[in-house]
Amino acid sequence: MIQAETLELLEWPRLCQHLSTFAATKLGAIASRRLQIPQTQDESLTLLAQTQEVYKLETRLTTGWTFDGIYDIGDALERAELQGILSGEELLNIATTLAGTRQLRRVIDNQEDLPVLTELVADLRTYPELEQEIHHCIDDRGEVADRASPKLAGIRQQMRQQRDRIYQILQGILQRQSGAVQEQVITQRGDRFVIPVKATSKDAIPGIVHDTSMSGVTLYVEPNAIVSLGNQMRQLIRQEQAEEEAIRRALTEQVAAVKPDLERLLAIATTLDLATARARYSYWLQANPPRFIQMVGGGQDAHPTRESITLRQLRHPLLVWQHQHEQGAAVVPVDLLIQPQIRVVTITGPNTGGKTVTLKTLGLAALMAKVGLFVAAREPVEMPWFEQVLADIGDEQSLEQSLSTFSGHIRRISRILEALENGEENESAIANEQLSTSNSLVLLDEVGAGTDPAEGSALAIALLQYLADNAQLTMATTHFGELKALKYQDSRFENASVEFDDVSLSPTYRLLWGIPGRSNALTIARRLGLNAEVVEKAQTYVGGATEEVNEVIAGLEAQRRRQETKAEEAAQLLKQAERFYQEVSKKAAALQEREQQLRQQQEQEVLKAIAQAKGEIAQVIRRLQQGPMTAQDVNIARESVNQIAQRHLPPPPPPKPKPGFMPKEGDRIRIPRLGQTAEVLSSPNEAGQLTVKFGIMKMTVSLEDIESLDGEKPELPVKSKPVAGETSNSQKKQTATVPQQPKPAIRTSKNTLDIRGWRVADAESEVEKAIAQAVEYGVLWIVHGKGTGKLRQGVHEFLKQHPQVERFDLADRSEGGEGVTVAHLK
Incomplete structure (x- = not known):
């Protein structure tokens, strides 16, 4: 019960509804809204792999990944098994579903690195012969075609001939009795052909009246001359219906014979559509795939594996949807970096500061990872696979059940503790390790609230200590100052707080780790103009120690902000240095390769020139040997050799400038x-x-x-020669002196442009402006995201033509990889 209750508290159904909008088929949308939470980590890993492979597939395909022609044929299959006769439309839907699923399998088979999807469709049977038989018998309107059987074609030929005879007779009556008819038309009532006759002239055209107009002035009469033909036509219609039914029965029997395979085909198509919906929703969220970390051990003295929960820039997916589709406020991300030994995190701070949103964001992230969705956080996304996600969030006050806020919280927490005990019983031993904690995530909002502060605080401390022994991770919000001290008594506890701006008297929604929240009530009251005497009197009741603690916490917050700023700058410098080193290494390797190529080319040219010169000199020698040598012949030969030398010898180097x-x-x-x-x-x-x-x-x-x-x-200074017997250490030192390399450019907000989600045409003008502003920095980072790659390709084409761009490369993986392009400016 508490599991379903937790899903409601976290607004999981809303997220599933959002997911369903990305499905391509009716079955996929239904499956998205009824998303099942996997019970094992292997199931989650399979779902994640499906999502990643579809994500990869959609970025490759230029025509897209389509589910055209796939329908919900489940009811039709059930009725076929019960020996019902399917309609032509139902049979046609089965045929198009077979074709659509076969096309999906063909797309997957044409790719080389989709092992999970390939295995999923490996044994898929699409029965092309059944599809062809249905298309042969059923036309595009869902009706049985003439070609379905010779008997049906013959019946319909007779019907056409009979209809022509009936029309010929009726046309003659209309012409002869034009004054008695209301309108020169032939129509039908049921399966009988009639003409509209004026009520006042009904005796002029004897026959059977099949209908009357609303006003009663027109009678629809089947003339006696065609009654027998109409009877024959009715018999032909019944024969046609019987033959159509026989054809559809035969096709239905073929469908019923392979019902298990068709049901599996439908399930696979739904699985593919659901994976596609997850991939498209994850892409829309700009989310990243999670990695499940292992956190073993649980007692106070236990030593878990050294893997921390890493969720940087984590965003609430429902708030992202609200911001994008409902003009809501911009989403402020939070950083959740939890060390492996931590079992309980207490979050303090002012109301409306984002504490409850943080709980819900973490809970949704855990659930999204379990069902195979990417998590809306920056890479890397690393978190445990939680068997249970249990929450007590919000006010459970009920007048009908006579429950106070405190009573409601206690009842819900009792259900949480029962679920933890059941979870411990179910995971007795895994991989020869006895787990002393349940692999569960517990989220508690305002723990211990709604009763006497002293008793509520004591109860909250006892509850959190119990959860530290029995749950994998607990995150709780509170206003009790006593809970802030638990961190200094038990290494499994950690403090966090939501930041508060003393100037604007409003929260910033940023989460600060390791620092408890300050008490801001008296400060806010004083700045909002409450009577100073009242505030000072209240201060005496609180005591000076509280004010001193608040000052210490304020100092810690300021120090934390400075450290974060410096750490961010250092990280940027380190990334730039690594990138600069890689670029220099690549350039050096390229230069060496180019130098080797030039050397080989020059050697080949020299050898070629030598061979040519030798040939020309040999010709001169042969001319000299052909007859007696004169002084004129020698001069001509000398001049020829000089000309050969001028053509083939390299020119002398230009004189070096004098120092x-x-x-x-x-x-x-x-x-x-x-x-x-x-x-x-x-x-x-x-x-x-x-x-x-x-x-x-x-x-x-x-x-x-x-x-x-x-x-x-x-002009270089004259170096004195070393005295005999002295070592050349000074010379070695001078030789070893290497000039420092220039520091790389620093990435800042001024030389970074974020165009994710833009169209290429709009992005080009922004890139042009950003290049003009970033010239002084020499480098421009363009964040375009990975996605389908069309925006990245458009940006690259624009940069190729830009006169101020010297070159551009994709950023390192740590800086965004394929989602970021680094442009080097002239």
């Missing part, structure tokens, strides 16, 4: 090996080294590594 340039402070110089122009900050020292600056980077370089803007090399 003599000496840089001084403020000069602009060039560093050829770095391809940079820099400003001199200090004159060269005795070792021939000077400090330069380019951009925001400063470094020390040697005179040998620089030149003037005109290409002139500096």
Whole structure:
């Protein structure tokens, strides 16, 4: 019972309804709304693998992954098994479902790395012969076609001939008795052909009256001349119906004979549609696949495996939907980083600060991971597979049952504890390890509230200590200050708080770890203008210690913010350094390869030139040997050899500029090996080294590594020769001095552009603006997401044509991988 109650408290049905909108078939939508929570981790892993493979498949296919022609044929299969006769439309739906499922299997079989989906459709039987037989007998309107049987074709041919004779006779009556008829038309009443006759002239056309108009002025009469023909027509119609029924019965029997296979086919199609809905919903959420971590052990002295729960930038999926579709407020993500030894997290802070939303977000994330959905958090997403998710959230006050808020909470918590005890009994031993805790996630909102604060606090402490021994993870919100001290008494407890802005007197919805929440009631009351005497009197009742604690907590919060800022900057610098190192390594390897290619090419050209020169010289020698040598012949031969030398020998190198340039402070110089122009900050020292600056980077370089803007090399200082017997350690030190490499560009909000979800045409104008603003940084990060790849392709095509873009690459995996492009600007 508590499981179903928890799903309602977490608004799981709403999420399933949102998921159903991404399904392609009626059965897929129904399955999405009735989503079953897996009972084992293996089931969840299979569902996740299906979602990932469909996600991968949809990004590859240019025409899309379609479920056209697949219908809910379950009722038709049941009736066929009960020897009912299916209609032509039902038979046609079965045929199109067979064709649609076969197309899905064909798409999967054409891919090489979809093992889970391939196994799912491996034994799928789509019965193409049954499909062909149905299409042969049933036309696109769901009616039995003439080609279904020769007998049916003959009957219908007779019906057409009979109908023509009836029309011919009636047309003659209409022409002869034009004054007696109401309108020159032939119509039907039932299966009888009639003409409209004026009531006043009914005797003019004797026959059988089959109907009368509402006004009574028109009678629909079957003339006596065609009554016998009409009777014959009725017999033909009955014969046609009997033959159609026989054809549909035969087809129904064929369907009934393979009903188990068709039911399995329908189940597989529904499974594929449900996996597609999960993949599309996950893509819409910009979510990432979770990895289930193992957390073994549970007692206070136990040592769990070193894997932490990692949920960075976690967003509430229902709030994301509300923001996108209902113009709700922007979603503020939270970071949930929980160390493996932690069993209980207590969240404190002001009301409406986001504590309850945090509980629901974690609960939904655990459920989404179990059913094979991606989690709306930044990679990596790492969390345990919770066997149970149990929650006590909200007010269970009931006037009808005479329940107070406190009584309602206690009854729900009692059901949670019963579920934990049952869970422990069910998982007695796994992999030779006795688990002392239930593999469950417990979420408690305002634990111990609704009664006397002292007793409520004591009850909350006892309850959380019990849960620390018996549940995998418990997250509880509270206003009791005593619960904040549990962290310092038991290493399995952790504090967290929602941040509060003292200036705006409102919460920021950010979650701070390791710091308990401050008491803000008196501060808020004072700033909102409550009588100062009343506030000061209240302060005396609280005591000075509380104010001191609040000041300490405020200082810790400020220190935490500074540390977070520095840690973020350091992480960015580390990522930039790693990327810079990789880029330099790639460039060095490319240069070496290019140098080797040029060397080989030059060697080939030299050998070719030598061979050609040898041939030309041999021709000169042969001419000299053909007759007596004169001085003129020798001069001609010498001139020929000189011309050969001019054609094949490389030109002499240009003279090097004479040294003599000496840089001084403020000069602009060039560093050829770095391809940079820099400003001199200090004159060269005795070792021939000077400090330069380019951009925001400063470094020390040697005179040998620089030149003037005109290409002139500096005059190097004369080095004194070492005295005999002295070692050359100083020379070794000088030789070992390596100029520092320039620091890489830092990624900030000013050189980062987020265009996820944009159209290519709209994104190009934003990229153009961002390039203009980021020129001074030299690098622009463009966040376009992974998705189908069309936006990434459009951005790359635009960057190829842009004159200010030197090159662009996909970012490292740590910076977004295929979802981010890094453009290097000129």
